[in-house]
Amino acid sequence: MGRLLGASLWILWLQPYWVNSQQKNGDQQQVKQNSPSVSVQEGGISILNCDYNNKLFDYFLWYRKYPAKGPALLISIPLGMDKNEDGRFTVFLNKSTKHLSLHIAASRPGDSALYLCAASA
Secondary structure, three states: OHHHHHOOOOEEEEEEEOEEEEOOOOOEEEEEEOOOOEEEEOOOOEEEEEEEOOOOOOEEEEEEEOOOOOOEEEEEEEOOOOEEEEOOEEEEEEOOOOEEEEEEOOOOHHHOEEEEEEEEO
Protein backbone atom coordinates (compact mmCIF):
# COMPACT_ATOMS: atom_id res chain seq x y z
CA MET A 1 0.00 0.00 0.00
CA GLY A 2 2.89 2.38 0.76
CA ARG A 3 4.05 2.11 -2.85
CA LEU A 4 0.65 3.08 -4.15
CA LEU A 5 0.65 6.23 -2.04
CA GLY A 6 4.08 7.15 -3.41
CA ALA A 7 2.74 7.32 -6.96
CA SER A 8 0.90 10.49 -7.79
CA LEU A 9 -1.55 11.25 -10.53
CA TRP A 10 -1.18 14.71 -11.95
CA ILE A 11 -4.29 16.39 -13.24
CA LEU A 12 -3.51 19.47 -15.29
CA TRP A 13 -5.78 22.46 -15.24
CA LEU A 14 -5.83 24.54 -18.39
CA GLN A 15 -7.99 27.61 -18.45
CA PRO A 16 -8.84 29.19 -21.78
CA TYR A 17 -9.89 32.83 -22.01
CA TRP A 18 -11.51 34.92 -24.71
CA VAL A 19 -10.83 38.40 -25.99
CA ASN A 20 -13.27 40.99 -27.32
CA SER A 21 -12.31 43.97 -29.42
CA GLN A 22 -14.18 46.92 -30.88
CA GLN A 23 -13.78 48.32 -34.36
CA LYS A 24 -14.17 52.03 -35.06
CA ASN A 25 -17.66 51.55 -36.46
CA GLY A 26 -18.82 49.98 -33.17
CA ASP A 27 -19.14 46.40 -34.44
CA GLN A 28 -17.88 43.94 -31.88
CA GLN A 29 -15.31 41.50 -33.19
CA GLN A 30 -14.87 38.46 -31.04
CA VAL A 31 -12.50 35.57 -30.48
CA LYS A 32 -14.12 33.18 -28.04
CA GLN A 33 -12.88 30.01 -26.41
CA ASN A 34 -15.49 27.34 -25.87
CA SER A 35 -14.76 25.77 -22.50
CA PRO A 36 -14.05 27.46 -19.17
CA SER A 37 -11.40 24.91 -18.19
CA VAL A 38 -9.87 21.63 -19.31
CA SER A 39 -8.59 18.85 -17.07
CA VAL A 40 -6.29 16.18 -18.43
CA GLN A 41 -4.08 13.47 -16.95
CA GLU A 42 -0.34 13.84 -17.24
CA GLY A 43 0.82 12.45 -20.59
CA GLY A 44 -2.57 12.98 -22.21
CA ILE A 45 -3.53 15.31 -25.04
CA SER A 46 -5.05 18.65 -24.12
CA ILE A 47 -7.31 20.34 -26.66
CA LEU A 48 -8.41 23.97 -26.37
CA ASN A 49 -10.92 25.36 -28.86
CA CYS A 50 -11.53 28.86 -30.12
CA ASP A 51 -14.06 30.42 -32.51
CA TYR A 52 -13.94 33.80 -34.20
CA ASN A 53 -16.55 35.87 -36.02
CA ASN A 54 -14.54 38.17 -38.29
CA LYS A 55 -13.71 36.99 -41.79
CA LEU A 56 -11.05 39.73 -41.95
CA PHE A 57 -8.86 38.08 -39.30
CA ASP A 58 -5.72 36.82 -40.99
CA TYR A 59 -3.44 35.75 -38.15
CA PHE A 60 -4.19 33.71 -35.03
CA LEU A 61 -2.12 33.41 -31.86
CA TRP A 62 -2.15 31.33 -28.69
CA TYR A 63 -0.58 32.74 -25.54
CA ARG A 64 0.19 31.03 -22.25
CA LYS A 65 0.08 32.95 -18.97
CA TYR A 66 1.42 31.70 -15.66
CA PRO A 67 0.37 33.35 -12.37
CA ALA A 68 2.21 36.62 -11.62
CA LYS A 69 3.69 36.71 -15.13
CA GLY A 70 2.67 38.31 -18.40
CA PRO A 71 1.33 36.30 -21.33
CA ALA A 72 3.96 34.70 -23.59
CA LEU A 73 3.38 33.77 -27.22
CA LEU A 74 3.12 29.99 -27.51
CA ILE A 75 2.26 29.35 -31.16
CA SER A 76 0.62 31.15 -34.05
CA ILE A 77 -0.84 30.40 -37.45
CA PRO A 78 -1.56 32.60 -40.48
CA LEU A 79 -4.87 32.34 -42.33
CA GLY A 80 -3.17 30.61 -45.29
CA MET A 81 -2.28 27.50 -43.25
CA ASP A 82 -4.53 24.87 -41.72
CA LYS A 83 -1.94 23.39 -39.30
CA ASN A 84 1.19 24.59 -37.53
CA GLU A 85 3.37 22.48 -35.22
CA ASP A 86 6.00 23.54 -32.72
CA GLY A 87 7.27 20.72 -30.51
CA ARG A 88 4.38 19.38 -28.41
CA PHE A 89 2.06 22.18 -29.56
CA THR A 90 -0.09 22.03 -32.69
CA VAL A 91 -2.64 24.59 -33.81
CA PHE A 92 -5.33 23.69 -36.35
CA LEU A 93 -7.31 26.32 -38.28
CA ASN A 94 -10.61 25.66 -40.07
CA LYS A 95 -11.47 28.75 -42.11
CA SER A 96 -14.87 27.51 -43.23
CA THR A 97 -16.16 27.08 -39.66
CA LYS A 98 -14.06 29.98 -38.25
CA HIS A 99 -12.59 27.64 -35.66
CA LEU A 100 -9.11 26.97 -34.35
CA SER A 101 -7.82 24.54 -31.77
CA LEU A 102 -4.63 24.13 -29.78
CA HIS A 103 -3.46 20.58 -29.12
CA ILE A 104 -0.87 19.97 -26.41
CA ALA A 105 0.70 16.50 -26.67
CA ALA A 106 2.20 14.66 -23.71
CA SER A 107 0.76 17.13 -21.21
CA ARG A 108 2.82 17.76 -18.10
CA PRO A 109 2.33 19.66 -14.85
CA GLY A 110 4.17 22.72 -16.20
CA ASP A 111 1.41 23.13 -18.80
CA SER A 112 -1.09 24.17 -16.12
CA ALA A 113 -1.74 27.82 -16.99
CA LEU A 114 -4.16 30.33 -18.48
CA TYR A 115 -4.30 30.05 -22.28
CA LEU A 116 -5.41 32.96 -24.43
CA CYS A 117 -6.57 32.83 -28.01
CA ALA A 118 -6.15 36.01 -30.07
CA ALA A 119 -6.58 37.14 -33.67
CA SER A 120 -5.29 39.96 -35.81
CA ALA A 121 -6.76 41.62 -38.89
